[in-house]
């Protein structure tokens with residue numbers, strides 16, 4: 207049999223995972239990537255010796271697909287504290303995972319931020335989600351907030367913890383995202399916790415790209431159009447391909463194949479991330495700080511150098527602050543600094559602003575995972591396949607998994 211000619215469009219996590227599986231099956235392919243590096247939404251920049259991720263991103267080490275595909279040791283992962291500091295009415299309240307920080311959890315028991323019974327309920331929820339796939343399959347489709355209310359959580363627990371914590375994960379604070387997605391992520395946080403690669407989140411796609419066969423990747427190579435058997439590059443070059451795999455975002459897929467991909471995507475979820483630095487001492491741990499009042503603009507912040515000192519020149523701290531949405535205001539930096547002064551003390555007024563990232567397309571709105579449900583089909587038409595977080599679920603894990611499924615579909619079609 208002659209070798210098929212396989213073209214992958216996009217070198218985000220989904221495209222790279224697809225390539226990895228094809229390579230393991232002994233198949234040759236070419237990847238066409240519009241950007242100047244691999245990673246798609248998982249990118250980092252080096253700025254004045256700091257490593258800045260394009261938006262606050264963490265890897266949950268319990269992600270089942272990530273565990274199989276990635277070499278965690280090679281990523282030099284640094285765990286974040288299992289819990290959060292919630293800022294509410296001028297006071298910091300620590301919520302600690304009792305299984306990992308029992309003393310902190312005991313100390314915070316009398317803290318009145320959320321009722322005692324809610325702390326108990328989080329443990330019940332932990333037990334419920336241990337067989338997550340089965341739980342999710344049984345669960346009728348509902349929004350996260352409704353699920354939490356039905357579970358018995360009080361308004362205080364929802365508003366002061368779940369809304370800022372999972373609002374920051376979903377990039378929406380109404381908690382309208384599928385409860386199945388919530389349960390999946392809740393169990394991932396319980397089973398493994400969150401971590402960041404010491405040298406930036408882009409270490410993840412770079413690790414996948416190292417294994418690519420030589421000359422299989424073309425960067426700065428946007429695809430203008432595709433049709434069965436042909437890929438047209440923006441440069442005017444035409445590439446013949448018997449198998450084409452669209453590994454782009456939902457919006458880009460719709461742009462390239464409006465008739466095949468489905469409905470016009472809803473506007474995506476956005477986020478804004480402002481980085482600051484200081485050489486002033488910043489006591490504390492590598493813990494997520496949350497806006498328990500939901501007043502914003504910052505929803506969550508983290509001193510990244512507490513987890514990964516490599517992210518900044520020696521003696522300097524790197525602080526990431528995240529806003530849900532993409533507000534445009536000339537005063538944003540000052541307003542954020544003021545809020546951080548309430549959280550970290552007046553020294554925050556002296557923090558130096560490094561860079562602001564506004565990420566309009568951070569997550570697709572349409573499909574927010576249903577673990578236990580079937581993913582969208584990888585085959586769009588004969589010879590035409592797709593993968594990406596919008597096909598599976600919106601996470602690093604979902605993107606990797608969808609890449610594998612697309613590769614399996616290609617391999618299946620050849621058999």
Ligand SMILES: Cc1cc2nc3c(=O)[nH]c(=O)nc-3n(C[C@H](O)[C@H](O)[C@H](O)COP(=O)(O)OP(=O)(O)OC[C@H]3O[C@@H](n4cnc5c(N)ncnc54)[C@H](O)[C@@H]3O)c2cc1C
Nearest residue numbers: 216218219220240246247261264429568594595601602605
């Ligand atoms: C700020 C932010 C924070 C996040 N936080 C987390 C987190 O903490 N944990 C988690 O699990 N997930 C997180 N996610 C989600 C996760 O990063 C994504 O779900 C995942 O990276 C999507 O990968 P993908 O390969 O499907 O898509 P993409 O990363 O969008 O990759 C698509 C690729 O296709 C390329 N492309 C597009 N059009 C063309 C074209 N015409 N020609 C050639 N190439 C093209 C793009 O340049 C891109 O490289 C976050 C996302 C963002 C943005």
